Amino acid sequence: MNTDVAPRLGGWQQQWQQTWRVVAAAALGIPFWVSTGAALPRGCATDTCSWLVSGDPLVALGCLTALLWRRRFPLAVAIAVAIASGASTLAVGAALLALCSISTRRRPVEIGVVTLVYVAASQLTLVLYPIESPPGTLWLQLALPTLSAGIAVAMGVAIGAGRGEVRSLRERAESAEREQTARAEQARALERNRIAREMHDVLAHRISLVAMQAGVLDHRRNLTTEENRTLIRGIADGSHQALEELRDVLGVLRADPGRPEPPQPSLDRIPELVADARTSGLDVTLTTTVTGRPSDVVGRTCYRVIQEGLTNAAKHAPGAPVHITVEGTAGGELHVSVHNSPATTTTPQPPASGFGLLGLAERITLAGGKLSHHPTHDGGYALTAHLPWPNHDHEKRS
Template identity: 85%
Template sequence: MDTDVAPPLGGWQQTWRLVAAAALGIPFWLSTGTALPRGCATDTCSWFATGDPLVALGCLAVLLLRRRFPLAVAMAVAIAPGGSALATGAALLALCSISTRRRPGEIGAVALGYVAASQFTLVLYPIGSPPGSVWLQLALTALSAGIAVAIGVAVGARRVEVRSLRERAESAEREQTARAAQARALERNRIAREMHDVLAHRISLVAMQAGVLDHRGNLTTEENRTLIRGIADGSHQALEELRDVLGVLRADPGHPEPPQPSLDRIPELVADARASGLDVALTTTVTAEPSDAVGRTCHRVVQEGLTNAAKHAPGARVHVTVEGTAGNELHVSVHNSPATTTPTTRPPASGFGLLGLAERITLAGGKLSHDPTPEGGYVLTARLPWPNHDHDHEKRS
């Protein structure tokens, strides 16, 4: 991770750092002044009272550029204590700042420049010092440099950790947004499949009844009235089912999604097809209730088979068979004989009915087959796994 770029500082942060640097240099400046001979500050040591503070002030001003030119500023300020005791605080701040970059070469060069330049203070000012004081000065300078480096490295490590945590949080937020978008896309696809399954069946029955009215002119008044009533009822039911499906888009915890059809609604599905004029027979040997997913898939198989029979085989006999036992498989088939009449118009078709049904059955772990029969009819067959779970119970009447 790149540690060169430090977070921007506000005005108050810059101010208190510079004030702290100035305050830190004052003890070094005063200690140097007390070690000077009496009267030196107003005679031969006028630099102490004028030049020394000016150099320190210049160092504080240069520190404002340390984020733009970190190494150059740090090196320039670090050697300033050679000509200004008051600039020691600014030098330590510069050393601490360059240490936040955690580059050993830069830190070593600046620290060495600071330690070496600080020894020139003994040469600049006529300070009488006992033997061995040079080594004490060197040790104290090295200790202060080490403390500044340690603080700077710790601050740099903390910045890297905070940046890493921020990036991880942003990455997690992006992933959460992507997962939410994916979930919305999957929900839209599911709703699209539901709309096709529900509406295609209902509209196909309405179209079949309208076709009968269109090409048969020998119907009695009662038969015409029955077909017209069937078209009106079917259209109304299609609108109701469309409203239910689209209601999923507005669903919230206070408005749960309406229950999905299952195995127990197949007789109702067959009865609707009969009322629309389709000749349908139902045979079922199932006496237990499978899981919701298996029952819903079985219902969709029968619905798709009846829809296709109404579209492509008008007047044909349709036989629906549902059989199976828990712990084995559930078999469902929709077989229609050849068409006995020819539709006057081509029935509408999306081309995705069987494709979507195959996807459903594959997700349920089953197999789908659809083939023409030798006599010219068509058969749609599905085999669905039916695990024998403890929560299976007798089918509701």
């Protein structure tokens, strides 16, 4: 809807509601006015009785006009109209509407004051008009205004409660919408971080090995034909594997229906990772003394630590020997260490993202472990992680 049209429609709606309520108040006062005229003595057309057809409608008209300001000055308008209704039976409807309107605020003191003023003012009718009342009907003269005031108050309180409920529901809906928007933003941020982390883990290792092989191929002029063929085959295979792994990651992130989820990295796949690194030209040794089988999270984190260490060694220390140590047992910790010696060859380094160790530190923190990385005294570099390994079997037995 046009933004200029919506306010106009809202204004017309409020004006229409204001109009029909005033008309309803005027119509409600007509039965009181007619019944009062019927109760007057015959021939009472002069003196006091003339007020019924002259002053009574004018006072009622003033009360109906005052109702237009009842939302701006609710208490003042309600008291003024309640007092005026004592001099105008036609204004009784306006007084009841004012009492109903102020009751929507649900303030007992205001409601009590206006109700007392209305009931007291209703007794002025007996003074203003010469209506003969049977003896002992004083209670009836008080009961009827009190009953009508009680009905108006009950309606006003019910309307106010309904408005409060609607307001509360609207606030809850707006709060829920804000929370949903915040959760959606958080989910998008987490998904972006997850995509960036997975893309780095999958591609950085492969591309680093491919870049290392390409650098060797470019700088070594004394390679034999078989060595050149081996390096070229390694570059092609590494690029192909990088594309395949990238396709697998994107398939998981897009939640492709019918596409099987690729196997997640684990502790069992570390020898395969080391073998790929050796095939690509890295001098890697692996020492494993692990007793038991850790959880999937611990195994996957361990795999990522070794993968990041091999990636950094290929980037920053080409040709250097790399030694990997994995040791631990259930109920203690899993220790992972990747240490490389200084570089033995000089090749152009591929561009670094700078987020590898940051993402790895985040992974290890989520797993409850600790990460340290620093240069060593021999000019190399060491990457070490300590991961908690609770003994779940012992917990189940206990």
